[in-house]
Amino acid sequence: MTHRIVVLGAGYAGANAAGRLAKRLHPADTEITLVNADPEFVERVRMHQLAVGQDLKVRRLSDVFAGTGVQVRVARVAAVDVERGIVHTDGGDIAYDTLVYALGSAASGVPQHALDIAGKQSAQRLRARLDDLGAGAAVLVVGGGLTGIEAVTEIAEARPDLDVSLAVRGDLGSWLSEKAQAHLRQAFDRLGITVHEGVDVARVEKTCAITATGREIPAQVTVWTAGFAVHPIAAATTLEVSETGQIVVDDSMRSVSHPDVYAIGDAALAPGASGSPLRMSCASGVPTAHQAADAIVARLTGGQVPKNKIGYNGQCISLGRNDAVMQWVTPDDRPKPSALTGKAAVRLKEFICKAAAWSVSHPTVMLPSRRRRVGVASAVHETAL
Ligand SMILES: Cc1cc2nc3c(=O)[nH]c(=O)nc-3n(C[C@H](O)[C@H](O)[C@H](O)COP(=O)(O)OP(=O)(O)OC[C@H]3O[C@@H](n4cnc5c(N)ncnc54)[C@H](O)[C@@H]3O)c2cc1C
Numbered sequence: 001m002t003h004r005i006v007v008l009g010a011g012y013a014g015a016n017a018a019g020r021l022a023k024r025l026h027p028a029d030t031e032i033t034l035v036n037a038d039p040e041f042v043e044r045v046r047m048h049q050l051a052v053g054q055d056l057k058v059r060r061l062s063d064v065f066a067g068t069g070v071q072v073r074v075a076r077v078a079a080v081d082v083e084r085g086i087v088h089t090d091g092g093d094i095a096y097d098t099l100v101y102a103l104g105s106a107a108s109g110v111p112q113h114a115l116d117i118a119g120k121q122s123a124q125r126l127r128a129r130l131d132d133l134g135a136g137a138a139v140l141v142v143g144g145g146l147t148g149i150e151a152v153t154e155i156a157e158a159r160p161d162l163d164v165s166l167a168v169r170g171d172l173g174s175w176l177s178e179k180a181q182a183h184l185r186q187a188f189d190r191l192g193i194t195v196h197e198g199v200d201v202a203r204v205e206k207t208c209a210i211t212a213t214g215r216e217i218p219a220q221v222t223v224w225t226a227g228f229a230v231h232p233i234a235a236a237t238t239l240e241v242s243e244t245g246q247i248v249v250d251d252s253m254r255s256v257s258h259p260d261v262y263a264i265g266d267a268a269l270a271p272g273a274s275g276s277p278l279r280m281s282c283a284s285g286v287p288t289a290h291q292a293a294d295a296i297v298a299r300l301t302g303g304q305v306p307k308n309k310i311g312y313n314g315q316c317i318s319l320g321r322n323d324a325v326m327q328w329v330t331p332d333d334r335p336k337p338s339a340l341t342g343k344a345a346v347r348l349k350e351f352i353c354k355a356a357a358w359s360v361s362h363p364t365v366m367l368p369s370r371r372r373r374v375g376v377a378s379a380v381h382e383t384a385l
Contacts, residue, residue, distance in 0.1 A: 013265025019363020144168025157320030
């Protein structure tokens with residue numbers, strides 16, 4: 001009997017996991033289905049670029065996975081019945097023996113009059129709104145995290161005619177090293193971005209944002225980057241989830257409550273090698289995908305489950321197309337004193353983004369083909385997986 005592996009979500013995590021599984025498992029006894037709402041791979045790390053009018057490379061999932069043995073199903077997941085092993089989608093039900101849950105995240109808490117850049121549709125809506133703005137119009141980005149910084153610098157660089165500002169709760173880039181913070185401030189000055197520090201945006205109106213202290217910040221367009229949350233699908237199941245709704249997994253990305261379910265990428269509350277939880281990022285999504293795929297292969301074929309070696313090297317932040325900061329970090333994501341800035345960081349950031357997209361669009365190229373049979377281990381699977 002074939003072992004049915006269903007991967008939900010074809011973002012950085014899900015697409016990488018599906019490709020790696022296809023490369024490692026023999027097609028005679030495994031069936032791999034990749035379910036995604038969008039027919040294309042969406043390069044989320046470039047949504048701020050899409051929003052300011054840059055066109056992104058189109059990668060159709062059916063082309064990417066042609067000939068790999070992975071069956072792509074374009075469908076929206078509505079619910080998962082983890083007790084019966086069935087995924088309910090708008091295109092019908094799909095039964096699984098092993099599930100890899102990789103539905104990612106979306107913007108959360110976005111006020112009525114604000115826009116976000118967490119996904120393709122919302123980035124395209126922002127693009128249309130920015131296109132409509134005349135010179136001198138005010139754009140406010142709310143949120144001083146990585147996405148807020150990348151968004152505000154991209155907008156200011158692409159539209160120097162606009163009055164662009166950023167609202168942050170604390171100080172700009174306060175978690176970064178002194179060197180990186182200084183570079184950030186220089187870049188913001190050069191791009192003419194006003195920074196509102198120590199500000200809590202309480203409300204967004206059509207032409208302004210209002211802070212918790214009642215101050216009005218003019219904004220014809222407000223871009224909300226202050227919150228990301230996972231889809232509620234996992235929390236609606238009997239899977240053990242965290243307060244954030246992420247699926248709680250062990251070192252091998254396997255659900256702590258349901259051994260036939262793995263969760264990866266933004267959708268998982270996963271430990272890194274140091275034991276601390278990984279942050280929502282592409283930088284965690286790809287290694288968690290590899291870890292889950294390798295663990296599934298090991299358990300199905302009787303191999304050794306690999307040790308969790310997931311850790312970080314750096315946080316690479318674009319500051320428009322002509323500047324960037326690479327903040328070097330410890331494996332558990334604490335900043336080191338050193339940072340790379342300017343053109344060298346731009347080249348590094350571009351290399352990282354391209355490499356991440358390349359790993360998705362060449363799913364079975366990266367590894368030597370070691371298509372293992374699900375043999376003796378299917379008995380192991382029956383009992384332990
Ligand atoms: C503007 C921006 C810049 C970023 N920059 C960086 C960066 O520089 N570095 C970094 O490490 N991270 C960055 N991130 C974060 C990074 O993009 C995410 O952490 C990463 O995409 C998570 O990967 P994932 O595979 O878990 O989820 P996703 O990439 O979100 O993929 C999830 C997939 O699931 C699909 N899906 C969702 N719901 C359903 C459903 N119900 N049914 C079917 N399919 C569904 C989606 O269509 C999508 O294809 C950035 C994010 C944004 C928004």
